[in-house]
Amino acid sequence: GAGGGGDRVTFLNVLPLETLSFTPELVASAGGHFAREGLDVQFQTTRGSAQAIQTLIAGSALVSRIGDIETMIAVGERNAPLVNVSTMLQQVTVRMVSAASAPIRTPADFAGKTIGLPSQGGTSETTLDLVLARGGVDPASVQRQVVGLAPGVFDLVVQGRIAAYVASLDTSEQLRIQRPEAVIFNPADVIASGAQLYATSRPQLEDPRSRDLMTRYLRGIRSAVNAVLADPSGDQTLATIRSRFDFPILQDTALAKTSLAAYSANWNAAGPQNLMRTDPARWQATYAELSSAGVMPGGLQPDPWFTNELLGS
Amino acid sequence: MEQRGVAKWLPWVSAPVMLVLLVIVWSLVVSVFGISEFVLPPPSAVAASLGELLVDPATWGHVQVTVTEVLSGFAIALVLGVLGGVVLGRIAWLEVAMRPALVAFQVVPKVALIPIFVIWFGFGLTSKVIMAAILAFFPILLNVLLGVRSVDRGHRDVMRGLGATRWSTFRNLELPSTLPYVFAGMEVAIVFSVIGAIVGEYLGGNEGLGFLVVSSLNALDAPALFAVIVLLAAVGSVLFFAVNLAKRLVIPWHESVSEKEFA
Amino acid sequence: MEQRGVAKWLPWVSAPVMLVLLVIVWSLVVSVFGISEFVLPPPSAVAASLGELLVDPATWGHVQVTVTEVLSGFAIALVLGVLGGVVLGRIAWLEVAMRPALVAFQVVPKVALIPIFVIWFGFGLTSKVIMAAILAFFPILLNVLLGVRSVDRGHRDVMRGLGATRWSTFRNLELPSTLPYVFAGMEVAIVFSVIGAIVGEYLGGNEGLGFLVVSSLNALDAPALFAVIVLLAAVGSVLFFAVNLAKRLVIPWHESVSEKEFA
Amino acid sequence: MTEHLLRAARSEAELPQGYDEPATPADTLTPELELAGVDKVYSSRRGTTEALRGIDLRVAAGEFVALVGRSGCGKTTLLRILAGLLPPTGGEVRAGGRPVWRGGRRDEETVSRFGLVFQEPNLFPWFTIEDNVALPLKLRGVDRATRRARAHELCDLVGLGGFEKSLPRELSGGMRQRAAIARALSCDPSVLLMDEPFGALDALTRDRMNLELQSIASTTGATVVFVTHSIPEAVFLADRVVLLSPRPGRIHSVVDVDLARPRELEIDVEPAFRETVRALRTALDEEA
Amino acid sequence: MTEHLLRAARSEAELPQGYDEPATPADTLTPELELAGVDKVYSSRRGTTEALRGIDLRVAAGEFVALVGRSGCGKTTLLRILAGLLPPTGGEVRAGGRPVWRGGRRDEETVSRFGLVFQEPNLFPWFTIEDNVALPLKLRGVDRATRRARAHELCDLVGLGGFEKSLPRELSGGMRQRAAIARALSCDPSVLLMDEPFGALDALTRDRMNLELQSIASTTGATVVFVTHSIPEAVFLADRVVLLSPRPGRIHSVVDVDLARPRELEIDVEPAFRETVRALRTALDEEA
Numbered sequence A: 001g002a003g004g005g006g007d008r009v010t011f012l013n014v015l016p017l018e019t020l021s022f023t024p025e026l027v028a029s030a031g032g033h034f035a036r037e038g039l040d041v042q043f044q045t046t047r048g049s050a051q052a053i054q055t056l057i058a059g060s061a062l063v064s065r066i067g068d069i070e071t072m073i074a075v076g077e078r079n080a081p082l083v084n085v086s087t088m089l090q091q092v093t094v095r096m097v098s099a100a101s102a103p104i105r106t107p108a109d110f111a112g113k114t115i116g117l118p119s120q121g122g123t124s125e126t127t128l129d130l131v132l133a134r135g136g137v138d139p140a141s142v143q144r145q146v147v148g149l150a151p152g153v154f155d156l157v158v159q160g161r162i163a164a165y166v167a168s169l170d171t172s173e174q175l176r177i178q179r180p181e182a183v184i185f186n187p188a189d190v191i192a193s194g195a196q197l198y199a200t201s202r203p204q205l206e207d208p209r210s211r212d213l214m215t216r217y218l219r220g221i222r223s224a225v226n227a228v229l230a231d232p233s234g235d236q237t238l239a240t241i242r243s244r245f246d247f248p249i250l251q252d253t254a255l256a257k258t259s260l261a262a263y264s265a266n267w268n269a270a271g272p273q274n275l276m277r278t279d280p281a282r283w284q285a286t287y288a289e290l291s292s293a294g295v296m297p298g299g300l301q302p303d304p305w306f307t308n309e310l311l312g313s
Numbered sequence B, C: 001m002e003q004r005g006v007a008k009w010l011p012w013v014s015a016p017v018m019l020v021l022l023v024i025v026w027s028l029v030v031s032v033f034g035i036s037e038f039v040l041p042p043p044s045a046v047a048a049s050l051g052e053l054l055v056d057p058a059t060w061g062h063v064q065v066t067v068t069e070v071l072s073g074f075a076i077a078l079v080l081g082v083l084g085g086v087v088l089g090r091i092a093w094l095e096v097a098m099r100p101a102l103v104a105f106q107v108v109p110k111v112a113l114i115p116i117f118v119i120w121f122g123f124g125l126t127s128k129v130i131m132a133a134i135l136a137f138f139p140i141l142l143n144v145l146l147g148v149r150s151v152d153r154g155h156r157d158v159m160r161g162l163g164a165t166r167w168s169t170f171r172n173l174e175l176p177s178t179l180p181y182v183f184a185g186m187e188v189a190i191v192f193s194v195i196g197a198i199v200g201e202y203l204g205g206n207e208g209l210g211f212l213v214v215s216s217l218n219a220l221d222a223p224a225l226f227a228v229i230v231l232l233a234a235v236g237s238v239l240f241f242a243v244n245l246a247k248r249l250v251i252p253w254h255e256s257v258s259e260k261e262f263a
Numbered sequence D, E: 001m002t003e004h005l006l007r008a009a010r011s012e013a014e015l016p017q018g019y020d021e022p023a024t025p026a027d028t029l030t031p032e033l034e035l036a037g038v039d040k041v042y043s044s045r046r047g048t049t050e051a052l053r054g055i056d057l058r059v060a061a062g063e064f065v066a067l068v069g070r071s072g073c074g075k076t077t078l079l080r081i082l083a084g085l086l087p088p089t090g091g092e093v094r095a096g097g098r099p100v101w102r103g104g105r106r107d108e109e110t111v112s113r114f115g116l117v118f119q120e121p122n123l124f125p126w127f128t129i130e131d132n133v134a135l136p137l138k139l140r141g142v143d144r145a146t147r148r149a150r151a152h153e154l155c156d157l158v159g160l161g162g163f164e165k166s167l168p169r170e171l172s173g174g175m176r177q178r179a180a181i182a183r184a185l186s187c188d189p190s191v192l193l194m195d196e197p198f199g200a201l202d203a204l205t206r207d208r209m210n211l212e213l214q215s216i217a218s219t220t221g222a223t224v225v226f227v228t229h230s231i232p233e234a235v236f237l238a239d240r241v242v243l244l245s246p247r248p249g250r251i252h253s254v255v256d257v258d259l260a261r262p263r264e265l266e267i268d269v270e271p272a273f274r275e276t277v278r279a280l281r282t283a284l285d286e287e288a
């Protein structure tokens, strides 16, 4: 977390913080953007987004960055008191990785295959379902197999035990470099869902004090994001991150820059005017996608589930 | 006499009483601490979910898968643990030599080994059975070791005086005198087999109660999650009491099962 | 005599020998089965990673965190397990009444309880300590129970004949005669404490060796992952042998530690 | 002669009984130990064994009673009931006028004045001989130095001098039994209940122990109930010898030993001694 | 008289020794059991105890030798060395002419002809009395029915008829010891090594057991080494009585008992018997 005696805020990262997926947080922390907002941000790693949502609702943390899919399901289907306060990544960040020997490049290619998932019933499975629905593939024809997260999972693909597996953007970037035989399918080509957003609980949003913290948090992130976007080469950004953090991908400057570029593009994928905003149209589209795929009930009104007010000024 | 009577009917009274107590405390915790239903749903919601779960035939399939894994893993652990314990208990230098390896093997995080398991054993039951066996093995082994070492010297002299073979000594002396230890180890082990199988199911596969835990967790369906947990606790308890019953049948002579002369 | 000598130097020889054997088998497995270095990296790569890990001061911070969690959880489990075991061992009806609850408590998947832990105990060490304590508690409890029940009748008569108080009986009879069982339980328990703390670290938090496992998993850094595993195995073994050493010091009279009259 | 010596158990039972009147411990008419109509039935899964039936016995304070009888006739059972280690299935047990059993619970206070020697040594393997011997003192909170001194004294008394620091498993069978005797004596009990304490000893050691026990009993004024399978030993030591007959255990006869104290080992040549021994032998034989 | 009866241990050691020549078991000159210069030093963390020093003893086939001595003098140690349960720290042990110890390993074949009775009953608590008694037969692969029949026979012999189905903990101390005796007899051993087997028995039972043991030994021709602390018992049963003196255990003297067999219980009034007993008592006293 950031040093100094600012107001304490707990951010829940659903993966270890040490990936470039968390560039905004890393830069905001290392570059003093949080400190300038008078915040002392604590990062806590949780196991998956379900746990993060539970922790937010319980009030043990202020904010987390989770997917739009699980947010909609939580709010729409379970009536969870959760609010999307800012969309950070506008496009899906998971990738389906297959091998060149039996590549998967379109939704139709999934038919009749066994697909590896990091865990059962989570976002990655929903993403798969959405892709299948888009391609008109019968979901029942696709075998799902939990394979977890481990460096060796791609070898299960190479061996033909699974046809493809769902991996993070970072992982797929790494595989693209380390394993030339990897074929990467980007679901964003066919679906709208899969964005990542900052969420907090409704009671915290309604409490003026925590609402203020939330606002300052987002401002700190926005200032960090602007700094990153102002540095297209990425050198300055990496230097800032390295000043405080040390993890493997930082050692590989080329890979790190590719990843950074991919993330920056994602932040702006809905247009610069929608940077860190939730585009109501996309939000509706995501809901439509989910409900038509049968992942959640239809006929709901998703607009109250997000707000752009905090960064509105 | 009276003691024994009490031991007979008490569990049938105490278990429901404890259950009622648990439900009361649970309800109180939920309402007094104001815990969100997403974290800890009220007992009523869990009960409703449990009802749905129990009428769903798929649930019983999952139960069957988990029980199969647990029992297979437990059986493997039992055989290896008893054999290993007896051999190491007798050959002290081998035990000293093997300990570091055994301990290291136990503490290795199994999550890292999943791809190896999958490559070698596939996605089926095998890797979960192995997980269950690994966790159950150690308590049995160490207890058997203790048991073999604790065999009464006088009793050992009797067998040695009779020039008994290793096998007869095992059969007539070491096995019966180690059985109380084996059973204590087994009671720990059956519980750890359940944990092992469940963890195995978290990490891979799409069957079993562990799978149900993860999928209801990911679906943020807390009542279903807790219903699965209740089911799991029930399955675990049934397995535990099966081992406990076996103990009572197999070693009626031991103090740990026979009633006291007086309280 | 000779036996004892052997027991003294053997681990110092056997451990390295086993290590060398392990490395050879490992290298062979990697090359013969043609296992991908992402699934099982060759020992050389792991050794290199381990070297880096060991010179990084941050690593020792993680080790310290994990060891603190393990030892605290273990200590709690030891105290509660011994007390619980002694009380339940004496009051048979209470044990019968409590068993279902104890068993159910053990098999409940802890992953479901993490949010509750976080609410009550925060993100710090506490929830991992509790995890370690929960896993370690059961083997100690059941072994103490067995030990208390196995106290020699004749010895018990001596204490009863002297009109000894409960506390004196515990102090002079039950504790020393149960100690071999307690130690067998402790040997299992220390290993399970390590597992508990590691699992707790997987589930949340940014510190400890469990966290290092997760972060190297996410970084797809197989050599680093296996290096952490090696470190973990080393830490677990050190803790185990500390318990083992304590046993040798505390209960020198017991057969399970004293050398045999002859082999 | 036999008739003269043998007083039927019946007459014992006909003594005026004051069980229901509370008696002060100072009252010399109150027996130190009292069994009234005691029955003991062991039940196991294979059925029941009637170990004792209708035992009436009163032992006065300072009296030395020996219990003899065939192997398996119930001597140990009787002693354990006296010691409060085993609840009788019927009848009353009193010590110092107070019931030992009150509604299924033992009166700990009464019992803690007893010193017990069991048929097995029952030494604690984790204590040295010294610590085993001093255990009763430890339970009474006596300080370490005093305990040590007393333990050494007692080890010398039973011929274990030099083995104070040994562990029980380093002792021979007879040495262990002697350590158990020393333990029973360590807290100067006012009641000594001994179950074949000298069974594992050679004649010489046994003679010495007999003399010691006699002098201990007379100097401390302790009440002693002593199980033995040696009739001469019983006669040498006891004021009264109680003969149990087996299956179920009943009091066959009670023999008073009218020999002056202190008795020397050479007493075994005296006619009164020989006569008593012979009478008991005959009684034991005919009962069989 | 004492001189006449006591043959110094020295003379025993001076007997022509043929240890190095291999002797056929049929050779009657080959002793069944043989100890040559046996030493035993126990070492524990508190130091060493010299339990036996320079023991030379030869027991002929069919001979009945009794071992007497003070408590702790090394009788049990000697018997355990003979039984191959304890390796001596020095000297040679032979049974049937073959060394019992060969390079730290026991010769199992020799040893399996032995029947042992220990100072403690050492019954297995998980077996019934019947199964305990028949254990040696079970180890020899005798079928169930035969085992049962033999166990019942032996239980009757030692007075445990009716307790065949009981568990050891349901028996009295003396009954357990008798069950252990029955176990030792069950496989008709050619060598019987008994450590105070009758120590826990009353006089009557003991007399009966003495008679039984005498008749078993003479009908089966078994070689017996019998530890006891009763000198009359030793004289009644034995062909030779070996007296050990303590710390370290050495053979003090060996007494031949020249009494005709079978011996009746009434032999105790015969002058030769009394004289032998007296001589041994004196020897034991003076050695102390």
Ligand SMILES: Nc1ncnc2c1ncn2[C@@H]1O[C@H](COP(=O)(O)OP(=O)(O)OP(=O)(O)O)[C@@H](O)[C@H]1O
Binding pocket: D169, D170, D171, D172, D173, D174, D175, D200, D202, E042, E043, E044, E049, E050, E051, E069, E070, E071, E072, E073, E074, E075, E076, E077, E078, E119
């Ligand atoms: N395991 C042991 N460790 C150390 N010393 C021992 C051990 N066993 C016996 N001794 C010592 O050896 C000596 C002889 O013991 P042993 O048991 O042979 O005597 P014993 O003649 O059988 O006596 P008893 O008649 O009392 O049974 C004793 O002084 C005893 O203290």
Ligand SMILES: Nc1ncnc2c1ncn2[C@@H]1O[C@H](COP(=O)(O)OP(=O)(O)OP(=O)(O)O)[C@@H](O)[C@H]1O
Binding pocket: D042, D043, D044, D049, D050, D051, D069, D070, D071, D072, D073, D074, D075, D076, D077, D078, D119, E169, E170, E171, E172, E173, E174, E175, E200, E202
């Ligand atoms: N725990 C028990 N369960 C069942 N029966 C028992 C138990 N203890 C003793 N008995 C039986 O009670 C009877 C008397 O036993 P007890 O031990 O009192 O005899 P004893 O006179 O002390 O014999 P010994 O002289 O052999 O020690 C015996 O027949 C025995 O089988």
Ligand SMILES: [Mg+2]
Binding pocket: D075, D076, D077, D119, D195, E172, E173, E174
């Ligand atoms: Mg008895």
Ligand SMILES: [Mg+2]
Binding pocket: D172, D173, D174, E075, E076, E077, E119, E195
């Ligand atoms: Mg002995």
